[in-house]
Amino acid sequence: MAQDDEMVTWLRQQIEGDRALAVTAVRGMLPGYSWLYARQMVACNHGRTSHVIAERVAAEDGPHIARHAPRDSIADCDAKLALLALIETLPHLYLDDDPFYSCSQALNPRGDDDQPGCIDEGRAGRPCDCGRDRRVRRMTSILASGYRHRDGWKEEWAAA
Numbered sequence: 188m189a190q191d192d193e194m195v196t197w198l199r200q201q202i203e204g205d206r207a208l209a210v211t212a213v214r215g216m217l218p219g220y221s222w223l224y225a226r227q228m229v230a231c232n233h234g235r236t237s238h239v240i241a242e243r244v245a246a247e248d249g250p251h252i253a254r255h256a257p258r259d260s261i262a263d264c265d266a267k268l269a270l271l272a273l274i275e276t277l278p279h280l281y282l283d284d285d286p287f288y289s290c291s292q293a294l295n296p297r298g299d300d301d302q303p304g305c306i307d308e309g310r311a312g313r314p315c316d317c318g319r320d321r322r323v324r325r326m327t328s329i330l331a332s333g334y335r336h337r338d339g340w341k342e343e344w345a346a347a
């Protein structure tokens with residue numbers, strides 16, 4: 188489990204780091220503006236003015252660079268962070284009508300904070316046995332694999 192926590196922490200750092208770079212790249216421009224590629228230049232056009240981002244850009248690179256305007260990068264990072272938060276809050280299986288068979292990690296949604304939802308004393312508190320942790324691990328490792336070429340990536344995090 189600690190391995191998974193390390194991966195999720197690393198993943199969140201990558202996304203938040205990318206978002207911070209995109210916010211910096213806005214440089215006082217409104218983040219809602221798109222970037223355009225034309226005449227070997229990538230530019231941010233707003234109103235009657237144009238802010239050149241890069242010059243002498245090859246035709247093969249220009250559209251790609253323009254596609255990564257700060258507004259798009261920020262939106263992409265926000266979407267990934269929201270998805271990660273949603274994944275992390277997925278509940279363990281809780282069976283209201285038969286809590287004996289609830290996941291060993293389930294919490295009673297009507298109980299006090301952290302009241303176990305599994306009443307099988309032989310399983311309660313042991314590692315997840317409903318598949319939730321395996322699914323969460325799979326989803327987060329898929330997200331993290333998008334950053335696999337960066338420093339800090341560990342092959343054992345690859346989605347199985």
Ligand SMILES: [Zn+2]
Pocket residue numbers: 279280290291292293315316317318319320
């Ligand atoms: Zn579970």
